Amino acid sequence: MSHAPTARTLSDFAGQWRLTRQIVHEDGTTAQFTGTATWTPEGDRLRCVEEGALRIGEGPAMTGQRVYLWDADLQVYFDDGRFFHRVPPLGGDSGHWCDPDQYDGSYDFSEWPAFTVTWSVRGPRKAYHMTSRYDPA
Numbered sequence: 426m427s428h429a430p431t432a433r434t435l436s437d438f439a440g441q442w443r444l445t446r447q448i449v450h451e452d453g454t455t456a457q458f459t460g461t462a463t464w465t466p467e468g469d470r471l472r473c474v475e476e477g478a479l480r481i482g483e484g485p486a487m488t489g490q491r492v493y494l495w496d497a498d499l500q501v502y503f504d505d506g507r508f509f510h511r512v513p514p515l516g517g518d519s520g521h522w523c524d525p526d527q528y529d530g531s532y533d534f535s536e537w538p539a540f541t542v543t544w545s546v547r548g549p550r551k552a553y554h555m556t557s558r559y560d561p562a
Contacts, residue, residue: 432514433534435471435497438464441562444475451552456481458489462559471495516540526551 446458460477473493478486492504499512510519512532521528526548533541544555 430515430534431537433499433512433516433537434514435495435499437538438473438495439466439471440464442559443562444477444557444559446555446557448553448555454482458557460489461562464495467494469497473501525549 441461441463444458444460444462448456448458450456456479458477458479460475462473462475464471464473466472471494473495474490475492476488476490479489480486493509494502494504494506495512496502499514501509501512503509510521510528510530513519516532516534519530519532521530526546528544528546530542530544533543539558539560541559542557546553546555
């Protein structure tokens with residue numbers, strides 16, 4: 426028996442998640458990120474802080490952090506207020522044009538509460554595929 430997908434809402438993401446990310450550049454260079462993603466209330470939005478260790482190839486691990494703001498319509502903004510993209514509530518495709526680069530994303534909620542997000546980035550200076558998996562902490 427199949428179940429209809431459930432639309433995700435902002436409150437579904439609140440809390441801490443384990444985050445693993447694989448980045449594969451067109452030239453074959455790879456990077457891995459391991460850490461956490463924590464969504465905490467900030468007014469009527471959630472602040473998402475991704476932090477952990479980034480390792481490029483066999484190099485030493487570096488500490489990394491990224492901050493996003495999510496609103497009730499699942500619109501995601503960079504921490505400086507610029508719009509990034511909208512998360513499809515049922516999963517599926519999203520995108521972002523960041524001149525001169527195109528970001529094509531896809532959200533997969535089929536294993537909820539775990540979920541994955543993939544991004545393919547193409548532009549004159551960027552060409553990579555990134556897969557992020559979020560698991561409840």
